[in-house]
Amino acid sequence: MSLHPHKAIWISWYPHRRTSGICQEWGVPLKVIDSSRDGVIGWLCKGLKTLNMLRRWKPEVLFVQNPSLGLTILAVLSRSYFKYFLVVDAHNEGxxxxxxxxxxVRRLVRFLLKHADRTIVTNESLARVVTEVGGRAIILPDPLPAPTFTPEYKTFDQQQTNNVVVICTYAPDEPISDILAAAEKLPDKSFVCTGNIEKFNRLGLSAPGNVRFTGFLPDKDYWALLLSADVICDLTLMPDCLVCGAYEALAVGRPMVLSANSATRELFGSVAILSEPTPSTIAGALKYAIDNKSELSKKTAKEAEVYKVKWTSRSEQCVKTIKSEIARQDH
Structure with missing residues:
Protein backbone atom coordinates (compact mmCIF):
# COMPACT_ATOMS: atom_id res chain seq x y z
CA MET A 1 0.00 0.00 0.00
CA SER A 2 1.34 3.44 -0.86
CA LEU A 3 0.30 6.97 -1.73
CA HIS A 4 1.61 6.63 -5.30
CA PRO A 5 1.38 8.60 -7.56
CA HIS A 6 1.35 11.44 -5.02
CA LYS A 7 4.71 12.78 -3.82
CA ALA A 8 4.62 12.52 -0.03
CA ILE A 9 6.96 13.19 2.87
CA TRP A 10 6.58 12.78 6.65
CA ILE A 11 8.34 15.30 8.89
CA SER A 12 8.80 14.86 12.62
CA TRP A 13 10.74 16.85 15.18
CA TYR A 14 11.51 13.79 17.27
CA PRO A 15 11.61 10.04 16.59
CA HIS A 16 8.64 7.86 17.49
CA ARG A 17 8.04 4.16 16.94
CA ARG A 18 4.49 4.75 15.64
CA THR A 19 5.66 7.22 13.02
CA SER A 20 8.51 5.09 11.70
CA GLY A 21 6.21 2.05 11.57
CA ILE A 22 3.52 3.79 9.52
CA CYS A 23 6.09 5.33 7.17
CA GLN A 24 7.62 1.93 6.56
CA GLU A 25 4.23 0.41 5.77
CA TRP A 26 3.21 3.24 3.43
CA GLY A 27 6.58 3.79 1.77
CA VAL A 28 6.63 7.45 2.85
CA PRO A 29 10.08 9.02 3.39
CA LEU A 30 10.51 10.03 7.05
CA LYS A 31 12.61 13.07 7.89
CA VAL A 32 13.33 13.58 11.59
CA ILE A 33 14.55 17.14 12.15
CA ASP A 34 16.63 17.74 15.26
CA SER A 35 18.50 20.60 16.87
CA SER A 36 21.16 20.82 19.55
CA ARG A 37 19.36 23.86 20.97
CA ASP A 38 16.43 23.79 23.39
CA GLY A 39 13.41 26.02 23.88
CA VAL A 40 12.45 28.79 21.47
CA ILE A 41 15.86 28.77 19.76
CA GLY A 42 15.48 25.04 19.13
CA TRP A 43 12.02 25.60 17.63
CA LEU A 44 13.39 28.33 15.34
CA CYS A 45 16.29 26.14 14.17
CA LYS A 46 14.00 23.20 13.46
CA GLY A 47 11.46 25.49 11.83
CA LEU A 48 14.04 26.86 9.38
CA LYS A 49 15.24 23.34 8.57
CA THR A 50 11.62 22.31 7.98
CA LEU A 51 10.97 25.19 5.58
CA ASN A 52 14.16 24.42 3.67
CA MET A 53 13.10 20.79 3.38
CA LEU A 54 9.67 21.78 2.08
CA ARG A 55 11.28 24.01 -0.55
CA ARG A 56 13.53 21.16 -1.70
CA TRP A 57 10.93 18.38 -1.68
CA LYS A 58 7.83 20.33 -2.78
CA PRO A 59 5.54 17.54 -1.51
CA GLU A 60 1.99 17.07 -2.69
CA VAL A 61 1.19 15.42 0.64
CA LEU A 62 2.80 16.42 3.93
CA PHE A 63 2.47 14.29 7.05
CA VAL A 64 3.52 15.75 10.40
CA GLN A 65 3.52 14.34 13.90
CA ASN A 66 1.84 16.31 16.71
CA PRO A 67 3.51 16.65 19.16
CA SER A 68 5.48 18.65 18.16
CA LEU A 69 3.06 21.53 18.48
CA GLY A 70 5.59 23.88 16.87
CA LEU A 71 5.93 21.69 13.79
CA THR A 72 2.15 21.43 13.39
CA ILE A 73 1.71 25.21 13.68
CA LEU A 74 4.32 25.69 10.97
CA ALA A 75 2.72 23.04 8.74
CA VAL A 76 -0.74 24.61 9.02
CA LEU A 77 0.49 28.16 8.42
CA SER A 78 2.66 27.10 5.45
CA ARG A 79 -0.01 24.99 3.76
CA SER A 80 -1.42 27.71 1.50
CA TYR A 81 2.06 28.76 0.34
CA PHE A 82 3.42 25.29 -0.45
CA LYS A 83 -0.01 23.99 -1.52
CA TYR A 84 0.31 20.53 -0.01
CA PHE A 85 -2.40 18.27 1.37
CA LEU A 86 -1.74 18.27 5.12
CA VAL A 87 -2.22 15.16 7.24
CA VAL A 88 -1.49 15.50 10.97
CA ASP A 89 -0.86 12.34 12.97
CA ALA A 90 -2.13 13.61 16.31
CA HIS A 91 -1.15 11.82 19.51
CA ASN A 92 -3.26 12.46 22.61
CA GLU A 93 -1.48 15.72 23.47
CA GLY A 94 -2.29 16.92 19.95
CA VAL A 105 -2.80 25.61 24.22
CA ARG A 106 -6.28 24.07 24.10
CA ARG A 107 -7.50 26.81 21.74
CA LEU A 108 -4.40 26.44 19.59
CA VAL A 109 -4.89 22.68 19.36
CA ARG A 110 -8.51 23.17 18.26
CA PHE A 111 -7.35 25.60 15.56
CA LEU A 112 -4.81 23.09 14.25
CA LEU A 113 -7.33 20.24 14.23
CA LYS A 114 -9.77 22.38 12.26
CA HIS A 115 -7.26 23.50 9.64
CA ALA A 116 -5.50 20.23 8.82
CA ASP A 117 -6.89 18.48 5.74
CA ARG A 118 -7.02 15.23 7.70
CA THR A 119 -6.08 14.25 11.25
CA ILE A 120 -5.11 10.68 12.09
CA VAL A 121 -5.90 9.57 15.65
CA THR A 122 -5.66 6.23 17.42
CA ASN A 123 -9.22 5.76 18.66
CA GLU A 124 -12.88 6.72 18.40
CA SER A 125 -12.91 8.99 21.47
CA LEU A 126 -10.18 11.21 19.99
CA ALA A 127 -11.89 11.14 16.58
CA ARG A 128 -15.05 12.58 18.16
CA VAL A 129 -13.04 15.49 19.57
CA VAL A 130 -11.56 16.22 16.14
CA THR A 131 -15.01 16.16 14.53
CA GLU A 132 -16.55 18.37 17.22
CA VAL A 133 -14.09 21.20 16.49
CA GLY A 134 -14.65 20.99 12.74
CA GLY A 135 -11.78 18.70 11.79
CA ARG A 136 -11.76 15.54 9.68
CA ALA A 137 -10.55 12.45 11.53
CA ILE A 138 -9.21 9.08 10.43
CA ILE A 139 -8.72 6.32 13.01
CA LEU A 140 -5.55 4.23 12.87
CA PRO A 141 -3.97 2.62 15.96
CA ASP A 142 -0.23 1.94 16.01
CA PRO A 143 1.24 -0.83 13.89
CA LEU A 144 2.81 -3.61 15.93
CA PRO A 145 6.52 -2.88 16.29
CA ALA A 146 9.10 -5.42 15.15
CA PRO A 147 11.43 -6.35 18.04
CA THR A 148 15.09 -5.75 17.18
CA PHE A 149 16.15 -8.89 18.99
CA THR A 150 17.95 -11.98 17.74
CA PRO A 151 18.39 -15.37 19.47
CA GLU A 152 22.13 -14.71 19.69
CA TYR A 153 21.57 -11.55 21.71
CA LYS A 154 21.91 -11.98 25.47
CA THR A 155 18.61 -11.70 27.32
CA PHE A 156 18.48 -8.97 29.93
CA ASP A 157 19.77 -10.40 33.20
CA GLN A 158 16.95 -10.50 35.72
CA GLN A 159 17.49 -11.14 39.42
CA GLN A 160 14.71 -13.66 39.96
CA THR A 161 11.43 -15.00 38.60
CA ASN A 162 8.14 -13.07 38.82
CA ASN A 163 9.58 -10.19 36.80
CA VAL A 164 7.49 -7.09 36.18
CA VAL A 165 8.79 -4.62 33.59
CA VAL A 166 7.27 -1.16 34.01
CA ILE A 167 7.41 1.10 30.95
CA CYS A 168 8.15 4.61 32.18
CA THR A 169 9.08 8.03 30.86
CA TYR A 170 8.28 9.74 34.21
CA ALA A 171 5.88 12.13 32.47
CA PRO A 172 3.09 13.82 34.48
CA ASP A 173 0.46 11.37 33.20
CA GLU A 174 2.19 8.33 34.72
CA PRO A 175 1.09 7.24 38.25
CA ILE A 176 4.67 6.46 39.31
CA SER A 177 4.11 6.86 43.06
CA ASP A 178 1.16 4.44 42.91
CA ILE A 179 3.22 1.90 40.95
CA LEU A 180 6.02 2.07 43.52
CA ALA A 181 3.49 1.65 46.33
CA ALA A 182 2.09 -1.38 44.51
CA ALA A 183 5.61 -2.82 44.24
CA GLU A 184 5.98 -2.45 47.99
CA LYS A 185 2.84 -4.57 48.42
CA LEU A 186 4.46 -7.33 46.32
CA PRO A 187 7.87 -7.86 47.95
CA ASP A 188 8.34 -11.28 46.31
CA LYS A 189 8.12 -9.73 42.82
CA SER A 190 11.01 -8.08 40.96
CA PHE A 191 10.22 -4.72 39.31
CA VAL A 192 12.34 -3.13 36.58
CA CYS A 193 11.46 0.43 35.52
CA THR A 194 12.67 1.79 32.19
CA GLY A 195 13.29 5.41 31.25
CA ASN A 196 15.60 8.29 32.11
CA ILE A 197 16.68 7.86 35.73
CA GLU A 198 17.41 11.59 36.04
CA LYS A 199 13.74 12.33 35.38
CA PHE A 200 12.77 9.87 38.11
CA ASN A 201 15.19 11.48 40.55
CA ARG A 202 13.59 14.87 39.93
CA LEU A 203 10.27 13.48 41.17
CA GLY A 204 11.71 13.13 44.68
CA LEU A 205 10.25 9.66 45.18
CA SER A 206 11.80 6.70 46.98
CA ALA A 207 11.56 3.15 45.67
CA PRO A 208 11.29 -0.11 47.65
CA GLY A 209 14.14 -2.60 47.50
CA ASN A 210 12.51 -4.82 44.89
CA VAL A 211 12.53 -2.05 42.26
CA ARG A 212 15.44 -1.41 39.87
CA PHE A 213 15.91 1.28 37.24
CA THR A 214 17.51 0.66 33.86
CA GLY A 215 18.05 4.20 32.66
CA PHE A 216 18.07 4.65 28.90
CA LEU A 217 18.46 1.36 27.01
CA PRO A 218 19.59 0.80 23.41
CA ASP A 219 16.83 -0.73 21.32
CA LYS A 220 18.14 -4.32 21.42
CA ASP A 221 18.58 -4.15 25.19
CA TYR A 222 15.09 -2.74 25.56
CA TRP A 223 13.51 -5.57 23.59
CA ALA A 224 15.60 -8.13 25.45
CA LEU A 225 14.24 -6.69 28.69
CA LEU A 226 10.66 -6.98 27.46
CA LEU A 227 11.25 -10.58 26.40
CA SER A 228 12.56 -11.38 29.88
CA ALA A 229 9.38 -10.07 31.53
CA ASP A 230 6.66 -12.18 33.07
CA VAL A 231 4.36 -9.15 32.93
CA ILE A 232 4.64 -5.75 31.23
CA CYS A 233 3.00 -2.79 32.96
CA ASP A 234 2.32 0.57 31.29
CA LEU A 235 -0.10 2.93 33.02
CA THR A 236 -1.35 6.42 32.25
CA LEU A 237 -3.72 8.93 33.83
CA MET A 238 -4.49 10.34 30.40
CA PRO A 239 -8.03 9.47 29.28
CA ASP A 240 -8.40 7.71 25.93
CA CYS A 241 -4.66 7.09 25.70
CA LEU A 242 -3.30 3.94 24.05
CA VAL A 243 0.20 3.52 25.48
CA CYS A 244 3.21 2.33 23.48
CA GLY A 245 3.87 -0.43 26.01
CA ALA A 246 0.61 -2.13 25.09
CA TYR A 247 1.68 -2.57 21.47
CA GLU A 248 5.13 -3.68 22.59
CA ALA A 249 3.70 -6.27 24.99
CA LEU A 250 1.50 -7.58 22.19
CA ALA A 251 4.52 -7.76 19.86
CA VAL A 252 6.50 -9.95 22.29
CA GLY A 253 3.51 -11.97 23.50
CA ARG A 254 3.68 -11.01 27.16
CA PRO A 255 0.83 -10.44 29.64
CA MET A 256 0.10 -6.75 30.13
CA VAL A 257 -1.36 -4.58 32.87
CA LEU A 258 -2.81 -1.38 31.42
CA SER A 259 -4.98 1.53 32.50
CA ALA A 260 -8.74 1.01 32.54
CA ASN A 261 -9.70 3.71 30.05
CA SER A 262 -12.28 3.22 27.30
CA ALA A 263 -9.84 3.22 24.37
CA THR A 264 -7.61 0.60 26.01
CA ARG A 265 -10.60 -1.54 26.93
CA GLU A 266 -11.84 -1.45 23.33
CA LEU A 267 -8.50 -2.31 21.66
CA PHE A 268 -6.72 -4.49 24.22
CA GLY A 269 -9.49 -5.55 26.62
CA SER A 270 -9.55 -9.13 25.37
CA VAL A 271 -5.97 -9.77 26.54
CA ALA A 272 -4.97 -7.01 28.96
CA ILE A 273 -5.54 -6.88 32.71
CA LEU A 274 -6.96 -3.42 33.33
CA SER A 275 -6.29 -1.43 36.48
CA GLU A 276 -7.31 1.80 38.14
CA PRO A 277 -4.40 4.02 39.29
CA THR A 278 -4.33 3.02 42.97
CA PRO A 279 -1.66 0.92 44.72
CA SER A 280 -4.05 -1.85 45.76
CA THR A 281 -5.68 -2.28 42.34
CA ILE A 282 -2.33 -2.14 40.54
CA ALA A 283 -0.88 -4.74 42.91
CA GLY A 284 -3.94 -6.96 42.45
CA ALA A 285 -3.78 -6.70 38.66
CA LEU A 286 -0.07 -7.53 38.61
CA LYS A 287 -0.50 -10.50 40.93
CA TYR A 288 -3.33 -11.86 38.79
CA ALA A 289 -1.28 -11.41 35.60
CA ILE A 290 1.73 -13.22 37.08
CA ASP A 291 -0.38 -16.04 38.51
CA ASN A 292 -1.99 -16.56 35.09
CA LYS A 293 0.99 -15.68 32.91
CA SER A 294 1.03 -18.92 30.91
CA GLU A 295 -2.58 -18.62 29.78
CA LEU A 296 -2.32 -14.87 29.20
CA SER A 297 0.87 -15.25 27.14
CA LYS A 298 -0.85 -17.70 24.81
CA LYS A 299 -3.85 -15.39 24.40
CA THR A 300 -1.58 -12.42 23.74
CA ALA A 301 0.47 -14.22 21.09
CA LYS A 302 -2.73 -15.31 19.33
CA GLU A 303 -4.20 -11.81 19.52
CA ALA A 304 -1.03 -10.36 17.98
CA GLU A 305 -1.66 -12.29 14.76
CA VAL A 306 -5.29 -11.14 14.65
CA TYR A 307 -4.21 -7.55 15.33
CA LYS A 308 -1.76 -7.54 12.41
CA VAL A 309 -4.48 -8.58 9.97
CA LYS A 310 -6.94 -6.00 11.31
CA TRP A 311 -4.32 -3.26 11.28
CA THR A 312 -3.38 -3.93 7.66
CA SER A 313 -7.03 -3.57 6.67
CA ARG A 314 -7.40 -0.33 8.64
CA SER A 315 -4.17 1.00 7.17
CA GLU A 316 -5.29 0.30 3.61
CA GLN A 317 -8.59 2.07 4.29
CA CYS A 318 -6.71 5.05 5.74
CA VAL A 319 -4.59 5.38 2.58
CA LYS A 320 -7.68 5.07 0.37
CA THR A 321 -9.41 7.83 2.34
CA ILE A 322 -6.45 10.18 2.00
CA LYS A 323 -6.07 9.53 -1.75
CA SER A 324 -9.80 9.96 -2.28
CA GLU A 325 -9.77 13.28 -0.43
CA ILE A 326 -6.81 14.51 -2.50
CA ALA A 327 -8.61 13.56 -5.72
CA ARG A 328 -11.76 15.36 -4.56
CA GLN A 329 -9.82 18.56 -3.83
CA ASP A 330 -8.03 18.37 -7.19
CA HIS A 331 -11.39 18.45 -8.93
Whole structure:
Protein backbone atom coordinates (compact mmCIF):
# COMPACT_ATOMS: atom_id res chain seq x y z
CA MET A 1 0.00 0.00 0.00
CA SER A 2 1.34 3.44 -0.86
CA LEU A 3 0.30 6.97 -1.73
CA HIS A 4 1.61 6.63 -5.30
CA PRO A 5 1.38 8.60 -7.56
CA HIS A 6 1.35 11.44 -5.02
CA LYS A 7 4.71 12.78 -3.82
CA ALA A 8 4.62 12.52 -0.03
CA ILE A 9 6.96 13.19 2.87
CA TRP A 10 6.58 12.78 6.65
CA ILE A 11 8.34 15.30 8.89
CA SER A 12 8.80 14.86 12.62
CA TRP A 13 10.74 16.85 15.18
CA TYR A 14 11.51 13.79 17.27
CA PRO A 15 11.61 10.04 16.59
CA HIS A 16 8.64 7.86 17.49
CA ARG A 17 8.04 4.16 16.94
CA ARG A 18 4.49 4.75 15.64
CA THR A 19 5.66 7.22 13.02
CA SER A 20 8.51 5.09 11.70
CA GLY A 21 6.21 2.05 11.57
CA ILE A 22 3.52 3.79 9.52
CA CYS A 23 6.09 5.33 7.17
CA GLN A 24 7.62 1.93 6.56
CA GLU A 25 4.23 0.41 5.77
CA TRP A 26 3.21 3.24 3.43
CA GLY A 27 6.58 3.79 1.77
CA VAL A 28 6.63 7.45 2.85
CA PRO A 29 10.08 9.02 3.39
CA LEU A 30 10.51 10.03 7.05
CA LYS A 31 12.61 13.07 7.89
CA VAL A 32 13.33 13.58 11.59
CA ILE A 33 14.55 17.14 12.15
CA ASP A 34 16.63 17.74 15.26
CA SER A 35 18.50 20.60 16.87
CA SER A 36 21.16 20.82 19.55
CA ARG A 37 19.36 23.86 20.97
CA ASP A 38 16.43 23.79 23.39
CA GLY A 39 13.41 26.02 23.88
CA VAL A 40 12.45 28.79 21.47
CA ILE A 41 15.86 28.77 19.76
CA GLY A 42 15.48 25.04 19.13
CA TRP A 43 12.02 25.60 17.63
CA LEU A 44 13.39 28.33 15.34
CA CYS A 45 16.29 26.14 14.17
CA LYS A 46 14.00 23.20 13.46
CA GLY A 47 11.46 25.49 11.83
CA LEU A 48 14.04 26.86 9.38
CA LYS A 49 15.24 23.34 8.57
CA THR A 50 11.62 22.31 7.98
CA LEU A 51 10.97 25.19 5.58
CA ASN A 52 14.16 24.42 3.67
CA MET A 53 13.10 20.79 3.38
CA LEU A 54 9.67 21.78 2.08
CA ARG A 55 11.28 24.01 -0.55
CA ARG A 56 13.53 21.16 -1.70
CA TRP A 57 10.93 18.38 -1.68
CA LYS A 58 7.83 20.33 -2.78
CA PRO A 59 5.54 17.54 -1.51
CA GLU A 60 1.99 17.07 -2.69
CA VAL A 61 1.19 15.42 0.64
CA LEU A 62 2.80 16.42 3.93
CA PHE A 63 2.47 14.29 7.05
CA VAL A 64 3.52 15.75 10.40
CA GLN A 65 3.52 14.34 13.90
CA ASN A 66 1.84 16.31 16.71
CA PRO A 67 3.51 16.65 19.16
CA SER A 68 5.48 18.65 18.16
CA LEU A 69 3.06 21.53 18.48
CA GLY A 70 5.59 23.88 16.87
CA LEU A 71 5.93 21.69 13.79
CA THR A 72 2.15 21.43 13.39
CA ILE A 73 1.71 25.21 13.68
CA LEU A 74 4.32 25.69 10.97
CA ALA A 75 2.72 23.04 8.74
CA VAL A 76 -0.74 24.61 9.02
CA LEU A 77 0.49 28.16 8.42
CA SER A 78 2.66 27.10 5.45
CA ARG A 79 -0.01 24.99 3.76
CA SER A 80 -1.42 27.71 1.50
CA TYR A 81 2.06 28.76 0.34
CA PHE A 82 3.42 25.29 -0.45
CA LYS A 83 -0.01 23.99 -1.52
CA TYR A 84 0.31 20.53 -0.01
CA PHE A 85 -2.40 18.27 1.37
CA LEU A 86 -1.74 18.27 5.12
CA VAL A 87 -2.22 15.16 7.24
CA VAL A 88 -1.49 15.50 10.97
CA ASP A 89 -0.86 12.34 12.97
CA ALA A 90 -2.13 13.61 16.31
CA HIS A 91 -1.15 11.82 19.51
CA ASN A 92 -3.26 12.46 22.61
CA GLU A 93 -1.48 15.72 23.47
CA GLY A 94 -2.29 16.92 19.95
CA UNK A 95 -6.02 16.40 20.52
CA UNK A 96 -6.74 16.58 24.27
CA UNK A 97 -3.78 18.37 25.93
CA UNK A 98 -2.96 16.88 29.32
CA UNK A 99 0.60 17.89 30.20
CA UNK A 100 0.37 21.37 28.66
CA UNK A 101 -3.31 22.12 29.11
CA UNK A 102 -3.57 25.91 29.42
CA UNK A 103 -6.50 27.68 27.77
CA UNK A 104 -4.16 29.06 25.12
CA VAL A 105 -2.80 25.61 24.22
CA ARG A 106 -6.28 24.07 24.10
CA ARG A 107 -7.50 26.81 21.74
CA LEU A 108 -4.40 26.44 19.59
CA VAL A 109 -4.89 22.68 19.36
CA ARG A 110 -8.51 23.17 18.26
CA PHE A 111 -7.35 25.60 15.56
CA LEU A 112 -4.81 23.09 14.25
CA LEU A 113 -7.33 20.24 14.23
CA LYS A 114 -9.77 22.38 12.26
CA HIS A 115 -7.26 23.50 9.64
CA ALA A 116 -5.50 20.23 8.82
CA ASP A 117 -6.89 18.48 5.74
CA ARG A 118 -7.02 15.23 7.70
CA THR A 119 -6.08 14.25 11.25
CA ILE A 120 -5.11 10.68 12.09
CA VAL A 121 -5.90 9.57 15.65
CA THR A 122 -5.66 6.23 17.42
CA ASN A 123 -9.22 5.76 18.66
CA GLU A 124 -12.88 6.72 18.40
CA SER A 125 -12.91 8.99 21.47
CA LEU A 126 -10.18 11.21 19.99
CA ALA A 127 -11.89 11.14 16.58
CA ARG A 128 -15.05 12.58 18.16
CA VAL A 129 -13.04 15.49 19.57
CA VAL A 130 -11.56 16.22 16.14
CA THR A 131 -15.01 16.16 14.53
CA GLU A 132 -16.55 18.37 17.22
CA VAL A 133 -14.09 21.20 16.49
CA GLY A 134 -14.65 20.99 12.74
CA GLY A 135 -11.78 18.70 11.79
CA ARG A 136 -11.76 15.54 9.68
CA ALA A 137 -10.55 12.45 11.53
CA ILE A 138 -9.21 9.08 10.43
CA ILE A 139 -8.72 6.32 13.01
CA LEU A 140 -5.55 4.23 12.87
CA PRO A 141 -3.97 2.62 15.96
CA ASP A 142 -0.23 1.94 16.01
CA PRO A 143 1.24 -0.83 13.89
CA LEU A 144 2.81 -3.61 15.93
CA PRO A 145 6.52 -2.88 16.29
CA ALA A 146 9.10 -5.42 15.15
CA PRO A 147 11.43 -6.35 18.04
CA THR A 148 15.09 -5.75 17.18
CA PHE A 149 16.15 -8.89 18.99
CA THR A 150 17.95 -11.98 17.74
CA PRO A 151 18.39 -15.37 19.47
CA GLU A 152 22.13 -14.71 19.69
CA TYR A 153 21.57 -11.55 21.71
CA LYS A 154 21.91 -11.98 25.47
CA THR A 155 18.61 -11.70 27.32
CA PHE A 156 18.48 -8.97 29.93
CA ASP A 157 19.77 -10.40 33.20
CA GLN A 158 16.95 -10.50 35.72
CA GLN A 159 17.49 -11.14 39.42
CA GLN A 160 14.71 -13.66 39.96
CA THR A 161 11.43 -15.00 38.60
CA ASN A 162 8.14 -13.07 38.82
CA ASN A 163 9.58 -10.19 36.80
CA VAL A 164 7.49 -7.09 36.18
CA VAL A 165 8.79 -4.62 33.59
CA VAL A 166 7.27 -1.16 34.01
CA ILE A 167 7.41 1.10 30.95
CA CYS A 168 8.15 4.61 32.18
CA THR A 169 9.08 8.03 30.86
CA TYR A 170 8.28 9.74 34.21
CA ALA A 171 5.88 12.13 32.47
CA PRO A 172 3.09 13.82 34.48
CA ASP A 173 0.46 11.37 33.20
CA GLU A 174 2.19 8.33 34.72
CA PRO A 175 1.09 7.24 38.25
CA ILE A 176 4.67 6.46 39.31
CA SER A 177 4.11 6.86 43.06
CA ASP A 178 1.16 4.44 42.91
CA ILE A 179 3.22 1.90 40.95
CA LEU A 180 6.02 2.07 43.52
CA ALA A 181 3.49 1.65 46.33
CA ALA A 182 2.09 -1.38 44.51
CA ALA A 183 5.61 -2.82 44.24
CA GLU A 184 5.98 -2.45 47.99
CA LYS A 185 2.84 -4.57 48.42
CA LEU A 186 4.46 -7.33 46.32
CA PRO A 187 7.87 -7.86 47.95
CA ASP A 188 8.34 -11.28 46.31
CA LYS A 189 8.12 -9.73 42.82
CA SER A 190 11.01 -8.08 40.96
CA PHE A 191 10.22 -4.72 39.31
CA VAL A 192 12.34 -3.13 36.58
CA CYS A 193 11.46 0.43 35.52
CA THR A 194 12.67 1.79 32.19
CA GLY A 195 13.29 5.41 31.25
CA ASN A 196 15.60 8.29 32.11
CA ILE A 197 16.68 7.86 35.73
CA GLU A 198 17.41 11.59 36.04
CA LYS A 199 13.74 12.33 35.38
CA PHE A 200 12.77 9.87 38.11
CA ASN A 201 15.19 11.48 40.55
CA ARG A 202 13.59 14.87 39.93
CA LEU A 203 10.27 13.48 41.17
CA GLY A 204 11.71 13.13 44.68
CA LEU A 205 10.25 9.66 45.18
CA SER A 206 11.80 6.70 46.98
CA ALA A 207 11.56 3.15 45.67
CA PRO A 208 11.29 -0.11 47.65
CA GLY A 209 14.14 -2.60 47.50
CA ASN A 210 12.51 -4.82 44.89
CA VAL A 211 12.53 -2.05 42.26
CA ARG A 212 15.44 -1.41 39.87
CA PHE A 213 15.91 1.28 37.24
CA THR A 214 17.51 0.66 33.86
CA GLY A 215 18.05 4.20 32.66
CA PHE A 216 18.07 4.65 28.90
CA LEU A 217 18.46 1.36 27.01
CA PRO A 218 19.59 0.80 23.41
CA ASP A 219 16.83 -0.73 21.32
CA LYS A 220 18.14 -4.32 21.42
CA ASP A 221 18.58 -4.15 25.19
CA TYR A 222 15.09 -2.74 25.56
CA TRP A 223 13.51 -5.57 23.59
CA ALA A 224 15.60 -8.13 25.45
CA LEU A 225 14.24 -6.69 28.69
CA LEU A 226 10.66 -6.98 27.46
CA LEU A 227 11.25 -10.58 26.40
CA SER A 228 12.56 -11.38 29.88
CA ALA A 229 9.38 -10.07 31.53
CA ASP A 230 6.66 -12.18 33.07
CA VAL A 231 4.36 -9.15 32.93
CA ILE A 232 4.64 -5.75 31.23
CA CYS A 233 3.00 -2.79 32.96
CA ASP A 234 2.32 0.57 31.29
CA LEU A 235 -0.10 2.93 33.02
CA THR A 236 -1.35 6.42 32.25
CA LEU A 237 -3.72 8.93 33.83
CA MET A 238 -4.49 10.34 30.40
CA PRO A 239 -8.03 9.47 29.28
CA ASP A 240 -8.40 7.71 25.93
CA CYS A 241 -4.66 7.09 25.70
CA LEU A 242 -3.30 3.94 24.05
CA VAL A 243 0.20 3.52 25.48
CA CYS A 244 3.21 2.33 23.48
CA GLY A 245 3.87 -0.43 26.01
CA ALA A 246 0.61 -2.13 25.09
CA TYR A 247 1.68 -2.57 21.47
CA GLU A 248 5.13 -3.68 22.59
CA ALA A 249 3.70 -6.27 24.99
CA LEU A 250 1.50 -7.58 22.19
CA ALA A 251 4.52 -7.76 19.86
CA VAL A 252 6.50 -9.95 22.29
CA GLY A 253 3.51 -11.97 23.50
CA ARG A 254 3.68 -11.01 27.16
CA PRO A 255 0.83 -10.44 29.64
CA MET A 256 0.10 -6.75 30.13
CA VAL A 257 -1.36 -4.58 32.87
CA LEU A 258 -2.81 -1.38 31.42
CA SER A 259 -4.98 1.53 32.50
CA ALA A 260 -8.74 1.01 32.54
CA ASN A 261 -9.70 3.71 30.05
CA SER A 262 -12.28 3.22 27.30
CA ALA A 263 -9.84 3.22 24.37
CA THR A 264 -7.61 0.60 26.01
CA ARG A 265 -10.60 -1.54 26.93
CA GLU A 266 -11.84 -1.45 23.33
CA LEU A 267 -8.50 -2.31 21.66
CA PHE A 268 -6.72 -4.49 24.22
CA GLY A 269 -9.49 -5.55 26.62
CA SER A 270 -9.55 -9.13 25.37
CA VAL A 271 -5.97 -9.77 26.54
CA ALA A 272 -4.97 -7.01 28.96
CA ILE A 273 -5.54 -6.88 32.71
CA LEU A 274 -6.96 -3.42 33.33
CA SER A 275 -6.29 -1.43 36.48
CA GLU A 276 -7.31 1.80 38.14
CA PRO A 277 -4.40 4.02 39.29
CA THR A 278 -4.33 3.02 42.97
CA PRO A 279 -1.66 0.92 44.72
CA SER A 280 -4.05 -1.85 45.76
CA THR A 281 -5.68 -2.28 42.34
CA ILE A 282 -2.33 -2.14 40.54
CA ALA A 283 -0.88 -4.74 42.91
CA GLY A 284 -3.94 -6.96 42.45
CA ALA A 285 -3.78 -6.70 38.66
CA LEU A 286 -0.07 -7.53 38.61
CA LYS A 287 -0.50 -10.50 40.93
CA TYR A 288 -3.33 -11.86 38.79
CA ALA A 289 -1.28 -11.41 35.60
CA ILE A 290 1.73 -13.22 37.08
CA ASP A 291 -0.38 -16.04 38.51
CA ASN A 292 -1.99 -16.56 35.09
CA LYS A 293 0.99 -15.68 32.91
CA SER A 294 1.03 -18.92 30.91
CA GLU A 295 -2.58 -18.62 29.78
CA LEU A 296 -2.32 -14.87 29.20
CA SER A 297 0.87 -15.25 27.14
CA LYS A 298 -0.85 -17.70 24.81
CA LYS A 299 -3.85 -15.39 24.40
CA THR A 300 -1.58 -12.42 23.74
CA ALA A 301 0.47 -14.22 21.09
CA LYS A 302 -2.73 -15.31 19.33
CA GLU A 303 -4.20 -11.81 19.52
CA ALA A 304 -1.03 -10.36 17.98
CA GLU A 305 -1.66 -12.29 14.76
CA VAL A 306 -5.29 -11.14 14.65
CA TYR A 307 -4.21 -7.55 15.33
CA LYS A 308 -1.76 -7.54 12.41
CA VAL A 309 -4.48 -8.58 9.97
CA LYS A 310 -6.94 -6.00 11.31
CA TRP A 311 -4.32 -3.26 11.28
CA THR A 312 -3.38 -3.93 7.66
CA SER A 313 -7.03 -3.57 6.67
CA ARG A 314 -7.40 -0.33 8.64
CA SER A 315 -4.17 1.00 7.17
CA GLU A 316 -5.29 0.30 3.61
CA GLN A 317 -8.59 2.07 4.29
CA CYS A 318 -6.71 5.05 5.74
CA VAL A 319 -4.59 5.38 2.58
CA LYS A 320 -7.68 5.07 0.37
CA THR A 321 -9.41 7.83 2.34
CA ILE A 322 -6.45 10.18 2.00
CA LYS A 323 -6.07 9.53 -1.75
CA SER A 324 -9.80 9.96 -2.28
CA GLU A 325 -9.77 13.28 -0.43
CA ILE A 326 -6.81 14.51 -2.50
CA ALA A 327 -8.61 13.56 -5.72
CA ARG A 328 -11.76 15.36 -4.56
CA GLN A 329 -9.82 18.56 -3.83
CA ASP A 330 -8.03 18.37 -7.19
CA HIS A 331 -11.39 18.45 -8.93
Missing amino acids: VKPFVRSSTF
